Amino acid sequence: xxxxxxxxxxxxxVWLTWMTTILLCVSLTRNPLYLVVVWLCVAIVHAAGGMGExxxxxxxxxxxxxxxxxxxxxxxxxFTVHVxxxxxxxxxxxFPLLSGKITWEAVVxxxxxxxxxxxxxxxxxxxxxxxxxxxxxxxxxxxxHSIAIVGSIAITFVPLLQRExxxxxxxxxIRGNNLSGLRNKxxxxxxxxxxxxxxxxxxxxxxTARGFLQSSxxxxxxxxxxxxxxxxxxxxxxxxxRFWGLPGWAANLLFGGAMALFVIVVLATxxxxxxxxxRSTPFRLRDALAMSGCACLLIFLLFQSFxxxxxxxxxxxxxxxxxxxxxxxVACLLLGTLSPWLMAAFQKHDSVS
Amino acid sequence: MIRFHNVSFSYSPAQRWVIRGANFALPPGxxxxxxxxxxxxxSTLLRLINGLVPHFSGGIVEGExxxxxxxxxxxxxxxxxxxxxxxxxDPETQFILDRVEDEIAFNLENAAIPAPQIxxxxxxxxxxxxxxxxxxxxxxxLSGGEKQKVAIATVLSLAPSVLVLDxxxxxxxxxxxxxILTLVQNLARQRKLTIVIAEHRLDxxxxxxxxxxxxxxKEQPPLAGDPRQxxxxxxxxxxxxxxxxxxxxxxxxxxxxEGRQMLQNVGMDRLAHRSSFSQSWLTNRESRQxxxxxxxxxxxxxxxQALSLVSLQLYASQIxxxxxxxxxxxxxxxxxxxxxxxxxxxxxxLLSEDITALSTWKRSRLIGYLPQDPNALLFSExxxxxxxxTLRNHALPEDAEKAGSLLEKLGLxxxxxxxxxxxxxxxxQRVALGAILVTQPxxxxxxxxxxxxxxxxxxRLSDLLRDFRDRGMAILVVxxxxxxxxNLADRLVILENGRLxxxxxxxEVLLASKLPPAQILQLFPNQxxxxxxxxxxxxxxxxxxxxxxxxxxxxxxxxxxxxxxPLLE
Numbered sequence: 001x002x003x004x005x006x007x008x009x010x011x012x013x014v015w016l017t018w019m020t021t022i023l024l025c026v027s028l029t030r031n032p033l034y035l036v037v038v039w040l041c042v043a044i045v046h047a048a049g050g051m052g053e054x055x056x057x058x059x060x061x062x063x064x065x066x067x068x069x070x071x072x073x074x075x076x077x078x079f080t081v082h083v084x085x086x087x088x089x090x091x092x093x094x095f096p097l098l099s100g101k102i103t104w105e106a107v108v109x110x111x112x113x114x115x116x117x118x119x120x121x122x123x124x125x126x127x128x129x130x131x132x133x134x135x136x137x138x139x140x141x142x143x144x145h146s147i148a149i150v151g152s153i154a155i156t157f158v159p160l161l162q163r164e165x166x167x168x169x170x171x172x173x174i175r176g177n178n179l180s181g182l183r184n185k186x187x188x189x190x191x192x193x194x195x196x197x198x199x200x201x202x203x204x205x206x207x208t209a210r211g212f213l214q215s216s217x218x219x220x221x222x223x224x225x226x227x228x229x230x231x232x233x234x235x236x237x238x239x240x241x242r243f244w245g246l247p248g249w250a251a252n253l254l255f256g257g258a259m260a261l262f263v264i265v266v267l268a269t270x271x272x273x274x275x276x277x278x279r280s281t282p283f284r285l286r287d288a289l290a291m292s293g294c295a296c297l298l299i300f301l302l303f304q305s306f307x308x309x310x311x312x313x314x315x316x317x318x319x320x321x322x323x324x325x326x327x328x329x330v331a332c333l334l335l336g337t338l339s340p341w342l343m344a345a346f347q348k349h350d351s352v353s
Numbered sequence: 354m355i356r357f358h359n360v361s362f363s364y365s366p367a368q369r370w371v372i373r374g375a376n377f378a379l380p381p382g383x384x385x386x387x388x389x390x391x392x393x394x395x396s397t398l399l400r401l402i403n404g405l406v407p408h409f410s411g412g413i414v415e416g417e418x419x420x421x422x423x424x425x426x427x428x429x430x431x432x433x434x435x436x437x438x439x440x441x442x443d444p445e446t447q448f449i450l451d452r453v454e455d456e457i458a459f460n461l462e463n464a465a466i467p468a469p470q471i472x473x474x475x476x477x478x479x480x481x482x483x484x485x486x487x488x489x490x491x492x493x494x495l496s497g498g499e500k501q502k503v504a505i506a507t508v509l510s511l512a513p514s515v516l517v518l519d520x521x522x523x524x525x526x527x528x529x530x531x532x533i534l535t536l537v538q539n540l541a542r543q544r545k546l547t548i549v550i551a552e553h554r555l556d557x558x559x560x561x562x563x564x565x566x567x568x569x570x571k572e573q574p575p576l577a578g579d580p581r582q583x584x585x586x587x588x589x590x591x592x593x594x595x596x597x598x599x600x601x602x603x604x605x606x607x608x609x610x611e612g613r614q615m616l617q618n619v620g621m622d623r624l625a626h627r628s629s630f631s632q633s634w635l636t637n638r639e640s641r642q643x644x645x646x647x648x649x650x651x652x653x654x655x656x657x658q659a660l661s662l663v664s665l666q667l668y669a670s671q672i673x674x675x676x677x678x679x680x681x682x683x684x685x686x687x688x689x690x691x692x693x694x695x696x697x698x699x700x701x702x703l704l705s706e707d708i709t710a711l712s713t714w715k716r717s718r719l720i721g722y723l724p725q726d727p728n729a730l731l732f733s734e735x736x737x738x739x740x741x742x743t744l745r746n747h748a749l750p751e752d753a754e755k756a757g758s759l760l761e762k763l764g765l766x767x768x769x770x771x772x773x774x775x776x777x778x779x780x781x782q783r784v785a786l787g788a789i790l791v792t793q794p795x796x797x798x799x800x801x802x803x804x805x806x807x808x809x810x811x812x813r814l815s816d817l818l819r820d821f822r823d824r825g826m827a828i829l830v831v832x833x834x835x836x837x838x839x840n841l842a843d844r845l846v847i848l849e850n851g852r853l854x855x856x857x858x859x860x861e862v863l864l865a866s867k868l869p870p871a872q873i874l875q876l877f878p879n880q881x882x883x884x885x886x887x888x889x890x891x892x893x894x895x896x897x898x899x900x901x902x903x904x905x906x907x908x909x910x911x912x913x914x915x916x917x918x919p920l921l922e
Contacts, residue, residue, distance in 0.1 A: 134455050153449060159493070160445075170693050171729040173713040174722050175788060176746030191732050194774065202446040208409050209441075210460055210508070211434025274465040278458040278472070 010340055011287040012135040015127050018340055021294040022123040024301050026116045031315035031324045034334060035115045041337040042122045048341050066121045070114035077110025078102050085320045108317040138277050143269040153203065164195050227265045234258035286343055293339025300333055355379040355402060355547060360416035362397060362406065370572050371397045377577035379564055384541050386558050387551040389568030390807040391778050395551040399517050402549060403437040404430040421514055438508030440518040444500035453503050454488050457510050464511055478510045482536060497679050498529030518550040522557065523805055526679045526833045527869035530557055553807050556591035556872055560608035581605045589808035592872040595885045609875040616876060624880060624891055644669050644827040645796050650699035652689050659685040661851040667796065672818060672828045674838045676868055677848035683831040687798045691722050718747050721794040725801045727785035736784050737769040740791045747792055756791055763787050779810030796827045803834045815841050835863065835871040839883045
């Protein structure tokens with residue numbers, strides 16, 4: 001086991017499943033009661049701190065900051081969507097987009113959207129805190145190795161970009177620009193673009209000098225790229241055949257062909273990509289247990305949405321505001337997102353006793 | 354073995370040759386220094402060794418290159434990465450991941466090194482560089498010197514036989530630079546590595562160097578060979594070599610120790626200096642009003658005291674240099690003066706006005722600040738427009754004539770219509786200087802202005818700053834460059850851990866500090882010489898007082914006893 005990897009950590013797959021479940025939950029429901037349950041679960045996991053490889057690596061996101069989007073969403077929606085029966089007041093005048101009736105329905109819908117955003121924000125923070133970049137990269141199929149590296153560079157580029165923006169703002173102030181007004185703020189863009197391009201160029205040079213993908217150079221790259229494009233062609237053909245009203249079996253045949261081609265390309269290129277993995281963390285029983293709650297919820301959500309097409313989680317405050325439905329067993333299932341925290345707490349208790 | 358046979362390179366057929374007729378051969382395990390002015394082709398030459406040029410940059414190559422039996426032009430940089438490790442100038446831009454161990458492992462994973470070997474290789478490399486304790490650290494938490502060591506570790510982990518370094522110490526303080534260079538030299542010995550390193554600061558490296566490649570630029574072929582022979586044909590050389598050349602000594606001294614021996618041999622080691630430790634500013638400072646007054650400045654970042662009750666006065670017609678190790682608080686001091694670093698405590702006064710509460714953009718009208726990277730200040734389409742933009746920002750009249758005359762003074766009149774970022778490093782710095790000087794500030798603050806500058810550009814900058822000083826400007830310069838400081842400063846202050854620990858005449862303060870002293874001070878520790886010209890002048894005066902003025906050289910050499918009187922009282 002590599003140094004610095006303590007047994008309390010969960011496998012990156014646990015967090016990916018957890019994250020996927022949260023995102024699916026948030027995308028499938030606008031029921032504020034269920035969203036509150038999910039938010040509380042994520043907040044508990046977030047407050048519990050690092051349970052992954054980077055335990056304590058990043059500072060926790062303050063809750064008030066994540067909740068700021070809730071009133072913002074409510075106000076924004078109230079002033080831009082003038083739909084609903086329960087009117088709070090009417091904004092007079094001819095202000096484009098703003099003037100009209102301000103309704104409770106729009107306020108509730110905006111706040112619910114804000115709550116969903118808050119959940120996403122917290123969940124990403126938890127994921128980022130518990131999964132290191134190398135672990136994340138190693139989860140992806142080898143065929144996508146270069147794409148994964150680009151992704152990791154993009155992640156590490158964010159703090160650099162922030163520093164760059166700060167530096168340019170200071171330089172503007174030194175030159176006597178007080179950065180008030182949109183025109184003055186636009187003066188940030190050009191230097192930021194130039195410095196970002198310079199940085200990208202330097203990094204590309206560094207990676208070339210270090211021999212990035214040197215071991216993976218394939219002589220058949222053009223063939224595989226062509227096959228990949230062919231797959232997209234078949235996919236497009238399938239959609240077009242549905243659009244033109246051709247028999248369903250024809251579209252399914254084209255879709256199947258596309259999928260088969262994608263799988264062949266991914267498998268073939270995976271064999272060509274040569275790299276080794278330093279931190280290969282084994283997937284253990286406790287990882288499976290920590291994942292189980294999320295996995296159950298994930299299966300339920302997928303089954304509900306794509307097989308039954310049942311609107312059990314659906315809710316809309318429009319056109320008339322009413323109490324959202326609440327089924328206790330659904331809420332219990334949502335508590336499955338607490339499983340990493342429960343497993344960590346159980347382990348802690350076990351090790352203390 | 355690295356062999357260049359008649360190698361010429363140009364970035365495009367329409368452009369001049371950057372390298373012309375390079376012919377040299379480096380045996381394995383050699384320490385080779387590549388030097389030359391900015392734009393002379395040092396980085397290009399280094400990149401030819403691993404094939405980054407022309408594979409990454411494009412361009413036309415003529416001649417043959419052989420690196421360990423492989424032609425980098427044919428196989429390209431990716432294949433060459435196993436033989437040639439390349440360390441770039443700025444460690445910050447070299448990192449892909451966020452932790453030391455992951456960063457090194459990334460290289461090895463990509464080279465498909467079996468996983469069980471990776472941990473061992475990481476340990477061995479970190480141990481060789483003496484940074485095993487940094488293994489789990491986040492890269493952002495490391496100091497500049499530590500980052501550069503990690504950058505070296507990253508390329509060394511692949512066990513290359515050639516290590517190429519492009520100005521690896523340009524952003525480090527004297528101690529960190531010395532540490533890195535000693536480390537590199539030890540690696541060369543222990544691992545039989547061939548080292549090829551490009552540097553402007555020859556004084557830091559000559560005593561390590563086995564082989565010197567000098568690029569004179571202007572399509573002249575490089576001079577290569579024994580350092581003492583090549584140095585004879587170079588214009589810009591470190592003070593110790595300069596003195597040796599003026600004295601006509603052969604072989605030339607490369608280090609301070611060799612310089613001292615040379616001085617003993619010619620009887621110059623006890624040469625006295627009439628104007629030692631000019632202290633005019635000290636004697637009359639009570640009678641002058643400070644242009645900039647800092648009172649008990651305190652700046653705190655988290656739990657770190659970046660500045661701790663720093664008080665300082667800066668006078669008109671004075672160049673004050675601030676030195677100290679990396680992280681001592683030098684840049685923070687400048688930023689605090691400009692209002693870019695928030696003060697916890699203290700007061701800043703410009704003439705008789707308290708400016709502590711004034712915003713940065715208002716202060717910048719009267720206090721010019723040139724940050725470390727002058728590129729950050731350049732936004733406009735043309736050089737002239739840069740100057741006019743500052744005037745516009747301050748709601749001052751856009752006087753193109755006045756801006757033009759400033760450009761003339763800065764030696765940029767012919768570049769007025771050019772795009773600023775297309776200019777050389779030294780020229781870009783002067784454009785940035787123009788952009789902040791166009792408002793005619795009372796005070797000028799410069800942060801590491803010699804970074805990336807060659808000797809000629811440094812000398813030009815010194816002349817410019819002296820000219821501004823003579824016109825009454827108060828100038829504060831933060832620098833690691835001791836030779837530049839000694840040549841320029843009227844006064845030196847030293848910062849350590851955010852505290853001002855010394856303030857006085859430059860040579861005196863520098864000698865009493867822990868900072869690495871300038872070569873001239875090491876050669877003449879008590880005589881107060883600040884440049885070779887002063888030494889030469891004193892020597893001339895001493896010789897003129899000698900009884901037999903026709904045999905100066907013989908008289909200088911004849912002293913051999915320790916009881917001889919100084920040449921000049």
